[in-house]
Amino acid sequence: METNDLVTKNFETYPDIAADILNALLYEGKQEIKEENLLASPTETLYQGETKLRNQLEDIAKYDMADGEIRTVYLFANQTKKDPDMLLRKASYVGGIYREQYEKKTQNRFPVIELVLYWGKGKWTGGRSTHELFEGKKLPARTMSYVDDLKLHVFELRNLPEEVRQRFQSDMRIVVDYLAE
DSSP states (O other): OHHHHHHHHHHHHHHHHHHHHHHTTSTOOOOOOOOGGGEEEEEEEEOSSSSEEEEEEESEEEEEETTTTEEEEEEEEESSSOOOHHHHHHHHHHHHHHHHHHOOOOSSSOOEEEEEEOOOSSSOOOOOOOOHGGGGGGOOOOTTSSSSOOOOOOOEEGGGOOHHTTOEEEEEEHHHHHHHH
C-alpha cells in the first residue's frame, strides 16, 4: 500500500498531470487549469490537540495562481481502500486551510477543493455527504436542514466511463485506461 501511495503522489506532483486530472474530472475536459499556473502548496496543516500541537498531512496540494495571487487550492487524497470516515478527514483538511485564512496567515481568501482519487478495486461505498453520514441517526428534518452538507468528491479511477477517460491528455490517460481494463 505504501508503495502505491508514493507512486501516485509522485506522479500527481507533476503540474501537467495535476492540471490534466483537474481538467478531466472537474471541468469536463475544458482546459480551465493551466499547468504553468499550478504551484506546490503546503500539504501540512497544524492544529492544537488536547495537550500538544498536532499536524495533518494531505497527499498533494496545488495552488492555482492568477495575477500573483492564489485563485484556488486543490487537494488530492489518494485512497486504495474505502474509508467510511473520509468525509471527516476532508472536513479537517479543508477546515485547516480555511482556519489559516481566518487567522490571516494567507494574503488573500481562496476556495479549497478536495478530490479523492480512489484507486481501489471495489466500488466506493462510503458516504459522500454529511447528510448521508448522519442518515441512520433518525434526526428531525428540521435539524438536518441546519447541518452543512459537506460533499466528498470521489473519483473511482478503475470505473471511469470511456467518455471521461477520453478527456485525459497526459500519461494519466494510459493509467486510467489500464485500470479500466
